[in-house]
Each structure stands twice: as C-alpha cells, then as structure tokens.
Amino acid sequence: MSPPVLSCRALRKVYAGHVVLDRLDLEVAEHEVVALIGASGSGKSTLLRCVNLLEELDDGTVHLDGEHITAPGTDPDLVRRRIGIVFQSYNLFPHLRVLDNITLAPVRVHRRPRAEAEEQARELLARVGLADRADTYPDRLSGGQQQRVAIVRALVNSPRLLLLDEVTSALDPELVGEVLTMIRDLKTAGMTMVLATHEMGFAREVADRVCFLDAGRVLEEGPPRQVLGEPTQPRTRQFLRRIIEAGRL
Known part of the structure; x- marks a missing residue:
C-alpha cells in the first residue's frame, strides 16, 4: 500500500508564547481534497505554511510521499517543486x-x-x-x-500537492465563482489538494473530507455532509451556527 501524499504528525508551532499548532495530525491520500475550516487563528494558514516549509516547526514531522521533508538539511526549493501554494493575496x-x-x-x-x-x-x-x-x-x-x-x-x-489558503476571500463576490470553477476542474483532473476556506458551500461540494481546526488541533473530521450537517463536537456546532447566522453556509 502506497503512503499518503501528505502525512503530518504531532505538528507544534509557537509564536511569542502562543501555541498555534498543538500536536496536530493530518493525512491526505492521493487525489483527495481536504478542506480546513475553523475560526481565524485556529491554525489553518500556519499549517499550510509549515507544510510548504515557509515556517519552521517547533516539533513534529511532515512527510511527502513517505519522504521526511522537515528533516534537517532538506532543501526547501526542491520540496516546493512538489508542493504548490496559493495565498489569498495574489502576490x-x-x-x-x-x-x-x-x-x-x-x-x-x-x-x-x-x-x-x-x-x-x-x-x-x-x-x-x-x-x-x-x-x-x-x-x-x-x-x-x-x-x-x-x-x-x-x-x-x-506539483504532487496543491495548498490553497483562503484563495477567494480577497475577491469581490461576483469574481469568486470563476476561481471556484477552476478548483472544481483541478479536482476532476485528480489534483491532491488541501484548502483552507470560509466558503462552506464550496467545501461541501468539492471536498472529500472536512477538518475543523480549533486551537491548533483537528477537533473533528469526516465527510462534508457529516461535519457540516451533523457535527458531533459542541465547538464545531458553535462555529457552524455563527457561519449560518452570517449567511455563509
């Protein structure tokens, strides 16, 4: 059995005494699309930046196709040839x-x-x-x-893996659709993706799995219909209730 495309184990990242990633675990299989949801500050963007080696971990390991890419001496430029990342600001x-x-x-x-x-x-x-x-x-x-x-x-x-960090949040509402259509096409083509998003309807439609992050951990994960429709954790239900009240689900 082949290893997952991405495997994160016990990731820990601390900024100025604040724990942003708290022994977080995540695996992503080939051709899988995983949506990360959660409040601002829950660790979504930091997780993506650590996977792409833009941030240095305090603890834990990241493997890409079974290779330990956070090992000392790893050339980040070689890793980034295999991991693409897109931010909310186009850069x-x-x-x-x-x-x-x-x-x-x-x-x-x-x-x-x-x-x-x-x-x-x-x-x-x-x-x-x-x-x-x-x-x-x-x-x-x-x-x-x-x-x-x-x-x-x-x-x-x-790239083997594409990371998308709130790629529609800086767009006017009428422009969001064209970017989401492109991401749908990438999914159809079999691209393995991890996307942080506030577009819950899109997460429901395109993701194979939704992970709800809270305080730097994956608090709940599962198929979109379960996590977004019938969450088991009180904190997930609270977050989604606020999203619904804001008209974003």
Whole structure:
C-alpha cells in the first residue's frame, strides 16, 4: 500500500508564547481534497505554511510521499517543486507580465529551460481561459483573473500537492465563482489538494473530507455532509451556527 501524499504528525508551532499548532495530525491520500475550516487563528494558514516549509516547526514531522521533508538539511526549493501554494493575496509581481510571473521560479530557481517553462505556462493559461492574457500586466486583470494566474503559477511545476489558503476571500463576490470553477476542474483532473476556506458551500461540494481546526488541533473530521450537517463536537456546532447566522453556509 502506497503512503499518503501528505502525512503530518504531532505538528507544534509557537509564536511569542502562543501555541498555534498543538500536536496536530493530518493525512491526505492521493487525489483527495481536504478542506480546513475553523475560526481565524485556529491554525489553518500556519499549517499550510509549515507544510510548504515557509515556517519552521517547533516539533513534529511532515512527510511527502513517505519522504521526511522537515528533516534537517532538506532543501526547501526542491520540496516546493512538489508542493504548490496559493495565498489569498495574489502576490503577483506588478512589473512582470503574466507569463513572466508564472515562469520566474521554474527558470530562475529550478533551472528549467525558458522555452519549456513558457510552453507549459501557455498551455495552463489556455486551460483556464487566459490564453490571451500571457503578455498582460497584473494591474490590467480582474481579481479573479489574477487569482487564476496565481494558481497557474503554483501548477507550472506539476506539483504532487496543491495548498490553497483562503484563495477567494480577497475577491469581490461576483469574481469568486470563476476561481471556484477552476478548483472544481483541478479536482476532476485528480489534483491532491488541501484548502483552507470560509466558503462552506464550496467545501461541501468539492471536498472529500472536512477538518475543523480549533486551537491548533483537528477537533473533528469526516465527510462534508457529516461535519457540516451533523457535527458531533459542541465547538464545531458553535462555529457552524455563527457561519449560518452570517449567511455563509
């Protein structure tokens, strides 16, 4: 039996005396989509940043396809070729064209031939309806288009795992749909994903499993219909009640 794509064991992260991840465990199987939900400060974004080696753990281990990627001496650039991450702020370089934003890391960091990287970038842009925007600068794109470019940038190295951190939260409501459609298409194509989201309806639709984080731990997890419809933990029920009252479920 093959190992899970992602395995997190007893992750612990402390900021200025505040425990953000408290011996958190998580596994993600190949082609699985896991949605992380929970209040702000529950550890969702920190978990994704630790998996991508943007933050250093205080304790615990992360394995990718069975390889211990948090071991001392690990080259984070090599790991990030296999783990793509997209943030709520698009983080596109405003002085670079869309095509240059996408190919910057593959060419400069990973030493891929420019022609090869540009060919793949153009193919991905065509798949998401942005083929005609390759030579456009980010400030000429809508927020939804910029976020789709950011996702393409994370996909250009054909990662084993894609991490999505509240990728729709900075968008106007009418632009959310185009990004969610792209994520649905990635799921259909078999991409393994972990996404932190406040879009509960989307989590219900696209996720294979929902994990509710509270105080740095996975307090409850299961199929979306169970966690979002019939949660067993009082804290989960309290969180979802507030989401419903806010009209977001």
